[in-house]
Amino acid sequence: MSVNQWIAQRTERFDSSGIRRMFALAAKVKDPINLSIGQPDFPVPAAVKQALIQAIEKDHNGYTPTEGIPALRQKIQSAVDKQFGHSDRRVIITSGTSGGLVLALMGCVNPGDEVIFFDPYFVMYPAIVELAGGRAVKINTYPDFRIDTDRLEAAITPRTKMILLNSPGNPTGVCYSAEEVRAVAEIAKRRDICLVSDEIYSQFSFDGPHHSPATYNDQTIVIDGFSKSHAMTGLRVGLMHGPAALMEVMAKLQQFTFVCAPAPVQWACLTACDLPPVDEMIKLKQKRDWLLQELGNDYEIANPGGAFYLFPKLPWGDGQSFIEAAVQEQLLVIPGNIFSDHDTHFRISYAVDERTLERGAAALKKLARTAVGV
Numbered sequence: 001m002s003v004n005q006w007i008a009q010r011t012e013r014f015d016s017s018g019i020r021r022m023f024a025l026a027a028k029v030k031d032p033i034n035l036s037i038g039q040p041d042f043p044v045p046a047a048v049k050q051a052l053i054q055a056i057e058k059d060h061n062g063y064t065p066t067e068g069i070p071a072l073r074q075k076i077q078s079a080v081d082k083q084f085g086h087s088d089r090r091v092i093i094t095s096g097t098s099g100g101l102v103l104a105l106m107g108c109v110n111p112g113d114e115v116i117f118f119d120p121y122f123v124m125y126p127a128i129v130e131l132a133g134g135r136a137v138k139i140n141t142y143p144d145f146r147i148d149t150d151r152l153e154a155a156i157t158p159r160t161k162m163i164l165l166n167s168p169g170n171p172t173g174v175c176y177s178a179e180e181v182r183a184v185a186e187i188a189k190r191r192d193i194c195l196v197s198d199e200i201y202s203q204f205s206f207d208g209p210h211h212s213p214a215t216y217n218d219q220t221i222v223i224d225g226f227s228k229s230h231a232m233t234g235l236r237v238g239l240m241h242g243p244a245a246l247m248e249v250m251a252k253l254q255q256f257t258f259v260c261a262p263a264p265v266q267w268a269c270l271t272a273c274d275l276p277p278v279d280e281m282i283k284l285k286q287k288r289d290w291l292l293q294e295l296g297n298d299y300e301i302a303n304p305g306g307a308f309y310l311f312p313k314l315p316w317g318d319g320q321s322f323i324e325a326a327v328q329e330q331l332l333v334i335p336g337n338i339f340s341d342h343d344t345h346f347r348i349s350y351a352v353d354e355r356t357l358e359r360g361a362a363a364l365k366k367l368a369r370t371a372v373g374v
Contacts, residue, residue: 004221012131029330033359035348036168036332038063038309040231043278044350046166048230048272057269062263066255068093068239069266075273075351082240087217088217090247093266097200097225097238098124102257103250104196104221104240105132105162113161118147120340136159138341145174145302148202149183149324156187162194165213167199171339172311173288173304178211185213185220196221200238201307202227206285208305219243228307230272235265243344284308287350287357294361298368308351311336315368319343322367329363 013258033056043049055061062234067073068091077091101124109115115124119138129136139151151162165184167176168237188195195213197220202210214220225238238261240250254260288304295301299312316324319335324347326333348364350357365369 002051002163010131010133014127019050029327029332031330033329033331033356034358034361035350035352036334037351038349039233040228040232040280040308040351041353044235045272045275047275048232048268052235052264052268052272055264055304058082060264060267062265064147066260067251069262069263071351072266072273075203075270076239076241078160079273084212084218085213086213088212088244089218091239091241091245092140092247092254093261093269093303094223094225094238094249095249095261096236097198099236099254099258099261100225100238100240101125101196101252102131102221103253105134106257107196107246107249107253108196109134109161110114111129112159114157114159115153115162115164116152116160116168117164117166119342120145120169120171120345121164122166126211132367133205135159140341141237142342142344143300143313145169145172145303147176147184149187152184152187156191156193160191160193162196162222164196164198166198167211167241168204168304168306170201170307171309171334171336172302173307173309174302174304174311175205175207175213181211181213182216185215185217189217189219194218194221196223199224201229201359204281204284204308205306206288210306221246226269226272230275232265232269232272233260237261237265237269240369276373284351287352287354290349291348291357291361295364298365308349310348310350312341312348312364315344319346322346325367326363329367331367333364 052370067352070091073091080091099200107130109132112136114137115129115134126136135373137155139155195217197213199222202224214222221242222344223240227233297314301310301312304310319337323335335346
């Protein structure tokens with residue numbers, strides 16, 4: 001048997017070549033204008049760093065209960081109970097938000113089940129659906145990236161097991177309104193469909209409050225974490241909460257996969273929970289507003305109410321030709337077809353320093369006005 005024959009067939013059902021191609025292009029760029037990275041440019045808060053160091057020095061470095069250390073679970077549970085008031089909502093700590101998503105899919109989706117999510121989507125969604133043996137059902141939201149409930153209703157079949165919702169969204173930055181979120185929550189409840197809400201950008205809602213479908217549907221599974229709000233992307237602690245019976249299954253799956261989230265980071269998250277929103281949140285809103293003004297005459301951009309992304313429409317050509325032209329200008333952005341079945345847009349992350357943002361805006365305006373490749 002050859003090595004290739006050892007590879008599981010499930011790995012053939014999704015493709016990461018677009019991402020690898022982007023990294024290959026990026027490796028060739030000297031002094032890049034990097035607007036591609038989906039993580040905050042501000043540091044982990046000093047108090048959280050200190051708490052992490054202290055946890056390590058106190059030897060909080062071993063296994064924890066798989067559902068998380070009691071102190072952190074209880075602190076988050078109190079906040080969740082205050083927010084939602086559900087009698088049957090239980091919190092567990094996960095190995096990152098991505099780990100929580102994997103647990104939700106593996107814990108709820110059987111082979112052949114259909115999972116609905118909205119296009120554009122976080123790049124991980126199709127892959128984890130396929131890994132769970134499910135079938136991805138994508139609902140087109142172009143051109144404004146809003147939810148059409150008629151399309152959602154039409155996509156539901158007897159095989160529909162789950163709806164995945166992400167707001168504020170990656171890659172678009174779009175925040176769904178309370179009416180949109182409520183509509184999805186009520187459809188899921190009425191049709192007896194598991195609703196999973198990816199809320200990792202919940203603290204990045206710039207134009208109004210964040211709306212969680214758990215407000216309207218007490219069976220919703222909510223996944224959140226500290227990666228974006230506290231710049232802890234590499235420290236891998238997330239959280240999820242939902243009906244107790246489901247969280248019991250998620251904890252069991254975590255026991256036999258990730259085991260537990262990193263112990264010292266969980267202790268540091270106790271400190272993170274008590275910190276007010278970082279000042280950088282205000283700066284990110286200012287960066288968004290500045291960039292929208294700078295690019296408004298050259299690009300069509302749906303209103304990005306949160307996260308730290310813009311998803312402009314390509315001014316010319318296809319994604320590959322535009323990205324290659326951008327690389328010639330030392331500019332790194334992400335082609336939209338990594339996040340979508342459509343090849344009409346690209347993603348910008350504006351979580352960068354002001355100088356990088358200024359260079360990026362200048363390069364983008366130049367690209368739009370020279371129309372390379374048309």
